[in-house]
Amino acid sequence: MRKSLRLMVAAATGAVLFATGGIVATPAFAADGSVDPAGIGLTDLFIPPSGSDKIxxxxxxxxxxxxxxxxxxKVHVQFLKTDETDANAHAGTAADIPVVNATPAPATTLEVAASIPVSSSDKPGKWKYRLGYTENGxxxxxxxLGWNEITIATATRVTSANVDPDPVKLKKGDEVDVFANFKLEKYGDEKVTGVRFEHASSGDYYSLNSxxxxxxxxxxxASFDDQAPTGSWQLxxxxxxxxxxxxxxxxxxxxxxxKAAKAKSKITIAVSPSKVKKGKSVKIYGKVYRGTSKWGAWSKKILKLYFKKKGTKTWxxxxxxxxxxxxxxSKTVKPKYDGYWRLQATSTSATNSSLSPYKLVDVR
Structure with missing residues (x-):
């Protein structure tokens, strides 16, 4: 079933939600710079599928x-990517230790947020990071401190994604089955949490199984009905x-x-006689046709007859x-004035309208 939801559509390869605590490092810096490196735990260590990320x-x-x-x-962070040496050390980031208003200064242990940047162009493998500390001023x-080795895994990939048929051609009064397939390349605990077809701007979507x-x-x-919005969609x-x-x-x-093309129509017209005494009858007759590649009779068609008095503009x-x-x-009329006669075939859902030529009848 198609559903509607106004939403912002993610970029081509992914929107990333970050959680704190991707790596938990617990070395204890003493005031003199000595460090207890024990108690380090690491999670979420992998290359992002696109763009840039942080560990x-x-x-x-x-x-x-x-x-x-x-x-x-201040806390300092350095890191090395796969196969890099100390000379290539990159700077990570660490939050500043906040100033506090207390006398005397508190003796406490603080947790300082830090991170290592990583991007989709980086190579997975063995990385290293290390920590430092400098006193104020x-x-x-x-x-x-010494280097700590971490293993950065390959990025999650969705490959061989395909939508069939493409383009989808809607059918009036019917549904069209649209199929999706892809391969999830797993390098960890990846899980598919949702699959759907989304229209680019209307907010309409079709949910699929996951x-x-x-x-x-x-x-x-999913089955697209004939009311599905046309244009750009995405899996x-x-x-x-x-x-x-x-x-x-x-x-x-x-x-x-x-939509089926409408047939054309045309009307022939003749009058007899074309000159008549006032009060006498005139026969108006002809044939109405409809067709596409060739003309055929428009059977049982009801036509409208119009008259325009000579010298006027109104039918x-x-x-x-x-x-x-x-x-x-055929139609017999008794004209009172000099003027023109013509007929109209009104349109239908399958045939366009048309007007006949007009014929002059001279009344004496």
Whole structure:
């Protein structure tokens, strides 16, 4: 069943939701810079499928206010990517230790947020990171602790995504089955949490099942009714891995159903006689046709008869004239004035309207 929901559509390869605590590091920095490196735990260590991401963690700093509440030190982070040496060390980030208003300065242990940037262009494999600390006012480079090795896994991938048919051609009064398939390349605890077809702007969507086959392939379908909006659609696959979520999309298009072309129509007209005494009768007759590639009789068509007095501009409706099964019609009238006569075939759902030529009758 198609549903409507106004929403923001994710970018082509994914929207990422970050959770705190991606890495939990608990070395304890003493006031003199000594560190207890025990108690380090790591999670969510993988390359993002697109764009840039962060590997967040916490650093425990012991007694950061040894020099005073208004003189906290600073935590420093460095990291190495796969196959890099110390000379290539990159700077990570760490939040500043906040200034506090307390006398005397508190003796406490704080958790400082820090992170290592990672992007889709990075290589998975063995990475390293290390931590340092400088006291307030120290401008020289910090003395870092030893390197800690972490394993960064391959990015989650959705491959071989396909929508069939593409484009989808809607059918009037009927439904069209649209099939989706893809392969989820798993390198961890990835799970498909939602699959659907979404229209690019209207908010309309069709929900699909989210179950994978035993080989991590996916096959699902939805039936598009003739009221589905046309234009750009996308197959959207939502995947979670650890504490993060990604969206993968595959675009396709939907075309409206083709309306049958209307047939043309035409009317011939003759009058006899074309000159008549006032009060005498004139016969108006001819044939009405309809057709596409060739003309055929428009059987039983009801025509409208019009008259325009000579020297005026207005056509006036006179009455109806019925055609027989072969499209022929005739009508006897007694004209009072010189003027023109013509007939009209009104349109139907299958045939366009038309007007006959006009004929002059001279009344003496």
């Amino acid at each position: 967040p963690f916490k650093v425990k700093v012991s007694n950061p206010y040894a020099k005073g509440a208004d003189k906290p030190g 120290v401008t020289t480079a910090p003395t870092y 179950g994978l086959e035993a080989d991590d392939s996916y096959h699902g379908s 959207k696959v939502n995947v979670t891995r650890g504490s993060k979520s990604y969206s993968f999309v595959k675009g396709f298009s939907v075309d409206g159903f083709t 006036k409706f006179v009455g109806y004239v019925g055609a027989n099964s072969t499209g022929k019609y």
